[in-house]
Amino acid sequence: MNTGSLIVRNILRSPRNFLFSSAGLILGITTFILFLGVGSGLRENVLRRVFVVDQIEVSPARGGLLGPGAPLTDREVSAIADLDDVVAVYPRQQLAFPSYVVGGEALLGTDLWSELIADGVPPELIRADLGQEERDPFAFTDWEETGSCSENLPCPPSHVCSGGRCEAVACTPPDEIWAFADRGAAAAHLERTRSAAGRSGRVEIRDAGDDVEHRFRIAVTAGNPDAAQRALRAARPGGEELDPEDAGCPVAPAWCHRERRECAMPVPVVVSTQLLELYNSNVQSVLSGSGGRLRNLPRLTAEGLQGFQFDALLGRSFVGAAERVEAGEAGTERLRMHIVGFTPRAIPLGATIPIGYVTRWNATYRPDRGDGQVDSLLVVVRYSEDLQRVARTLEQEFGLQPDPRYEMAQRASLMVAVLIGVMVGLSLLIVGLAALNIMNTLLMIIAERQREIGVLRALGATRGQLHVLVMGEAAVLAVASTLLSWVLAVGLMHGIDAGFTAFTADFPFKPESLFRIDPLLPPASLALALAFCTLGAWLPARRAARLDPAVAFRTD
Amino acid sequence: MTTAPDAPEFAAVLRDVGRAWVRDGRAATVLAGLDMDLRRGAFASITGRSGSGKTTLLQIIGGLDRSYTGRVTVLGTDLASLADRQLSRFRGLRCGFIFQQFNLLPHLTVLQNVLLPTAFHTADLDSRERALSLLERVGLADRLDERPSILSGGQQQRVAIARALVQGADLLLCDEPTGSLDLETGNRLMDLFEELNGERGTTFLMVTHEPHIVERTRERYRLGDGLLHQEAG
Ligand SMILES: Nc1ncnc2c1ncn2[C@@H]1O[C@H](COP(=O)(O)OP(=O)(O)O)[C@@H](O)[C@H]1O
Ligand SMILES: [Mg+2]
Numbered sequence: 001m002n003t004g005s006l007i008v009r010n011i012l013r014s015p016r017n018f019l020f021s022s023a024g025l026i027l028g029i030t031t032f033i034l035f036l037g038v039g040s041g042l043r044e045n046v047l048r049r050v051f052v053v054d055q056i057e058v059s060p061a062r063g064g065l066l067g068p069g070a071p072l073t074d075r076e077v078s079a080i081a082d083l084d085d086v087v088a089v090y091p092r093q094q095l096a097f098p099s100y101v102v103g104g105e106a107l108l109g110t111d112l113w114s115e116l117i118a119d120g121v122p123p124e125l126i127r128a129d130l131g132q133e134e135r136d137p138f139a140f141t142d143w144e145e146t147g148s149c150s151e152n153l154p155c156p157p158s159h160v161c162s163g164g165r166c167e168a169v170a171c172t173p174p175d176e177i178w179a180f181a182d183r184g185a186a187a188a189h190l191e192r193t194r195s196a197a198g199r200s201g202r203v204e205i206r207d208a209g210d211d212v213e214h215r216f217r218i219a220v221t222a223g224n225p226d227a228a229q230r231a232l233r234a235a236r237p238g239g240e241e242l243d244p245e246d247a248g249c250p251v252a253p254a255w256c257h258r259e260r261r262e263c264a265m266p267v268p269v270v271v272s273t274q275l276l277e278l279y280n281s282n283v284q285s286v287l288s289g290s291g292g293r294l295r296n297l298p299r300l301t302a303e304g305l306q307g308f309q310f311d312a313l314l315g316r317s318f319v320g321a322a323e324r325v326e327a328g329e330a331g332t333e334r335l336r337m338h339i340v341g342f343t344p345r346a347i348p349l350g351a352t353i354p355i356g357y358v359t360r361w362n363a364t365y366r367p368d369r370g371d372g373q374v375d376s377l378l379v380v381v382r383y384s385e386d387l388q389r390v391a392r393t394l395e396q397e398f399g400l401q402p403d404p405r406y407e408m409a410q411r412a413s414l415m416v417a418v419l420i421g422v423m424v425g426l427s428l429l430i431v432g433l434a435a436l437n438i439m440n441t442l443l444m445i446i447a448e449r450q451r452e453i454g455v456l457r458a459l460g461a462t463r464g465q466l467h468v469l470v471m472g473e474a475a476v477l478a479v480a481s482t483l484l485s486w487v488l489a490v491g492l493m494h495g496i497d498a499g500f501t502a503f504t505a506d507f508p509f510k511p512e513s514l515f516r517i518d519p520l521l522p523p524a525s526l527a528l529a530l531a532f533c534t535l536g537a538w539l540p541a542r543r544a545a546r547l548d549p550a551v552a553f554r555t556d
Numbered sequence: 557m558t559t560a561p562d563a564p565e566f567a568a569v570l571r572d573v574g575r576a577w578v579r580d581g582r583a584a585t586v587l588a589g590l591d592m593d594l595r596r597g598a599f600a601s602i603t604g605r606s607g608s609g610k611t612t613l614l615q616i617i618g619g620l621d622r623s624y625t626g627r628v629t630v631l632g633t634d635l636a637s638l639a640d641r642q643l644s645r646f647r648g649l650r651c652g653f654i655f656q657q658f659n660l661l662p663h664l665t666v667l668q669n670v671l672l673p674t675a676f677h678t679a680d681l682d683s684r685e686r687a688l689s690l691l692e693r694v695g696l697a698d699r700l701d702e703r704p705s706i707l708s709g710g711q712q713q714r715v716a717i718a719r720a721l722v723q724g725a726d727l728l729l730c731d732e733p734t735g736s737l738d739l740e741t742g743n744r745l746m747d748l749f750e751e752l753n754g755e756r757g758t759t760f761l762m763v764t765h766e767p768h769i770v771e772r773t774r775e776r777y778r779l780g781d782g783l784l785h786q787e788a789g
Contacts (some may be wrong), residue, residue, distance in 0.1 A: 452659075452661060456676075457644070458647060459672055459676065461644060549615075550611075550620060552620075552653070552655060555656050555657060555732075
């Protein structure tokens with residue numbers, strides 16, 4: 001016989017009383033688990049993913065009507081990086097001249113054009129973020145700056161290491177090779193292309209291939225190669241663009257740079273996780289409902305987009321540019337880009353690329369702009385709780401202005417905190433009422449068993465042991481109720497999630513689960529149950545311990 | 557009285573013991589100037605009118621009532637010197653109680669009831685074996701796993717005896733042990749008491765109002781006017 005088995009036997013004696021008491025407790029603990037679970041879920045789904053709450057983007061304050069303030073100096077950037085609580089700073093330089101991107105046929109079934117919005121950030125930070133090796137072909141690396149090479153430091157694909165320097169392999173742009181049925185067809189096609197291309201570029205049969213395969217190279221030799229290329233394509237039938245295998249570069253993802261006629265690495269791009277989510281939940285859904293040519297857009301995943309290539313035209317605006325092209329315009333460049341990752345550190349709308357590219361291009365296309373300027377700074381803090389303090393420092397001591405999204409994140413964060421507070425308060429209320437109920441039950445049981453308690457005292461039980469017996473009943477009740485509450489709560493979470501997935505439409509950042517179970521939640525729920533049960537059992541235990549043992553001798 | 561109260565030949569020595577209740581703002585005296593010398597191995601009875609303080613006296617000797625005046629030495633220990641924990645241990649290990657109402661716990665089996673005192677204090681390691689041999693001794697070896705409620709009154713009281721002795725008590729304090737039993741059953745219980753007293757030298761102090769029970773005891777006390785009178789046995 002020991003106290004533990006006495007406690008359990010006592011509980012089993014009046015199962016109905018205890019079932020009734022624990023029902024309230026289970027209700028309270030279950031709501032506690034559910035509320036905190038949905039609270040953590042909100043934090044995770046809304047604050048972490050929608051508003052990334054451990055970072056803030058700041059830019060030099062705007063001086064009223066005078067436009068943007070002076071860009072940040074390197075010294076200021078490193079001073080901010082040295083602040084306590086700041087884990088990393090991502091200086092950003094914006095692409096300061098019009099450009100546009102085109103691509104997507106392989107992925108979306110049709111090519112899309114878009115103005116290029118791009119920011120340059122230091123590549124090491126993003127690589128560290130994504131866990132990438134510098135020379136991985138799909139790393140976020142400034143390939144134009146990787147001149148040197150050695151055994152340990154390989155060259156990018158389609159480059160060879162020669163005398164410690166990476167040299168690009170020479171290549172033939174694939175889109176210059178077309179196959180025709182015969183020379184006559186080729187000539188007719190060329191004629192059509194010339195008229196279609198108009199002023200956009202000079203097109204000619206440059207090289208008659210062997211007679212068997214009727215291969216001819218139609219070279220775009222000047223003007224706007226892009227427009228001419230489009231004209232070439234539009235002027236089909238009769239010709240067929242040959243597989244790039246025949247030309248291009250030997251090892252992907254390198255591509256054949258048309259002007260340089262040598263292989264180049266695509267410019268790596270990282271995209272905001274928010275943007276992908278936005279596309280999937282809104283753009284794709286809305287457009288697939290429309291009857292337009294974009295109705296068959298697929299859903300995109302981060303994995304599916306990894307390595308996706310598209311072209312960028314630097315120095316040219318997409319707005320009205322597709323058809324209206326000035327012949328002989330110089331200074332435009334067609335480049336290949338590819339997606340190498342998704343991260344919340346990327347700019348929300350647009351492409352984030354290694355800062356070296358942006359600096360060089362800005363120097364070429366916007367020589368009026370000084371180089372080495374930081375337009376904005378993404379500051380990442382260690383704990384989201386520190387963000388507010390860091391934001392104030394940045395504002396007051398550095399004269400920087402937070403991104404409007406910061407204010408929104410603060411508001412959302414506050415709302416979530418208040419919501420969680422209210423819900424937890426509610427569940428505490430339920431648990432508190434349950435504890436009162438338990439107290440009542442125990443008091444009733446003790447009044448019923450006065451004689452028995454007197455007998456236990458006569459048999460040698462100390463006051464302390466009687467106290468432990470009563471508290472023990474409450475503790476066993478707390479543990480059992482917590483276990484049952486978890487079974488119930490997890491079941492409800494699955495049910496609610498299933499219903500949520502089935503009955504609501506897609507929206508950005510629609511989570512797979514509304515709940516998140518913090519590792520501290522199980523011990524916290526047990527501690528809560530134990531604390532309230534102990535509190536509820538305290539008075540009955542005291543009463544039992546103080547009972548006069550003489551009642552055991554009563555004969556009534 | 558010349559012998560010391562803690563001399564080994566005494567089970568209980570009381571000197572000038574008083575006990576009063578406060579009732580309606582006035583003190584109602586139950587015991588006053590009571591002396592007692594109960595020898596070890598005694599087989600004693602206490603009689604007295606209802607309300608004369610018999611039960612109160614048993615509770616004082618058993619360490620359940622501490623609000624007395626005077627000096628109470630039980631089994632060599634001055635009870636006033638013990639704190640609640642030590643007093644509980646004393647009750648648990650050294651003296652046993654037998655009640656008129658048996659006071660077995662209804663949700664425990666016979667064996668569990670006998671083992672109940674061992675939940676609070678441990679006398680020795682083979683308490684289970686001891687419980688089994690005691691149940692054998694009181695003739696209930698075949699009822700170990702039954703609930704007390706299906707046993708007869710006499711059988712329940714035998715379980716209570718086993719429970720009172722399981723920790724090896726030297727003194728059994730019995731308050732009307734046969735009060736709820738018929739004559740025949742009461743007599744057989746007294747047979748068992750006598751045997752145990754003879755076999756083990758366990759001291760028995762019984763409160764009773766039944767003359768045929770008194771007749772079977774060797775030491776006979778009568779409680780009246782707060783004092784204990786010893787009668788010829
Ligand atoms: N808890 C109590 N409160 C007040 N008076 C009590 C209490 N217990 C016993 N008494 C009084 O003490 C006296 C002796 O009681 P008790 O020892 O039970 O007598 P007996 O066992 O001889 O019948 C009685 O007058 C009774 O009323
Ligand atoms: Mg009495």
